[in-house]
Amino acid sequence: MSRRIRIAVVDYGAGNLVSIDEALRSVGAEVTVVTDAAALRDADALVVPGVGAAAPAMARIEAQGLTGPIRTWLGSDRPFLGICLGLQLLLERSDEDDASTLGVLRGHTVRLADAPTLPHIGWNQVERTREHDLFTGIEDRADFYFVHSYAGAPAATDAAVVLAHTEHGGRFVSAVARGPMLGIQFHPERSGTDGLRLLANFVTIARAA
Numbered sequence: 666m667s668r669r670i671r672i673a674v675v676d677y678g679a680g681n682l683v684s685i686d687e688a689l690r691s692v693g694a695e696v697t698v699v700t701d702a703a704a705l706r707d708a709d710a711l712v713v714p715g716v717g718a719a720a721p722a723m724a725r726i727e728a729q730g731l732t733g734p735i736r737t738w739l740g741s742d743r744p745f746l747g748i749c750l751g752l753q754l755l756l757e758r759s760d761e762d763d764a765s766t767l768g769v770l771r772g773h774t775v776r777l778a779d780a781p782t783l784p785h786i787g788w789n790q791v792e793r794t795r796e797h798d799l800f801t802g803i804e805d806r807a808d809f810y811f812v813h814s815y816a817g818a819p820a821a822t823d824a825a826v827v828l829a830h831t832e833h834g835g836r837f838v839s840a841v842a843r844g845p846m847l848g849i850q851f852h853p854e855r856s857g858t859d860g861l862r863l864l865a866n867f868v869t870i871a872r873a874a
Contacts, residue, residue, distance in 0.1 A: 671710070674689070674696055677713075677715070684852075693868055700731075702729075713746075713748070713754060719758075719766055722750060742846070746848070752841065753815060753850075755769045755846075772817065786811065790832075794829060797828055797842050799847055799866050800829075810855040811833075818838065825843075827841055845870060
């Protein structure tokens with residue numbers, strides 16, 4: 666029998682940690698909530714969840730000494746999943762509060778264009794631009810649960826990372842993938858059966874890596 670995949674979930678004071686912890690455990694992962702770099706040592710995969718704004722999130726990550734280790738993790742092509750704000754932090758900066766973010770992807774986080782309501786809260790379709798193992802067993806245009814007013818906008822030079830779009834007034838990027846680095850704008854831990862399937866797929870990706 667394969668051993669359980671060890672997933673480190675970063676606690677920077679804004680994530681819905683109980684829900685994501687329970688969801689990952691339900692799909693067979695062993696979860697450790699981390700607040701310092703030492704706790705990453707034995708992890709097979711890294712998850713940055715979250716709600717909130719970029720500036721306080723980055724300040725907390727920096728105070729915990731995690732900015733460099735997270736960048737190193739991403740630069741080493743190790744399995745990573747950024748959820749909601751966790752996706753946005755992959756970019757260079759956020760228009761929400763003009764914060765500098767991790768800068769792993771070129772581009773920045775922008776306010777949703779032409780949105781009929783803000784924040785964008787509730788179920789919406791995720792339309793894939795290409796197939797990916799993260800969505801194995803999930804129908805294209807499946808509904809996932811969103812809570813946000815901003816979304817990551819990769820620069821044209823990094824456009825190949827875009828995995829899916831969603832419409833809420835305008836069209837925004839709702840999933841990205843580059844190797845084992847994955848980011849989703851929606852909340853799988855609040856997205857029912859398809860959300861759990863996506864997390865199970867991430868565990869499978871981490872195991873293969």
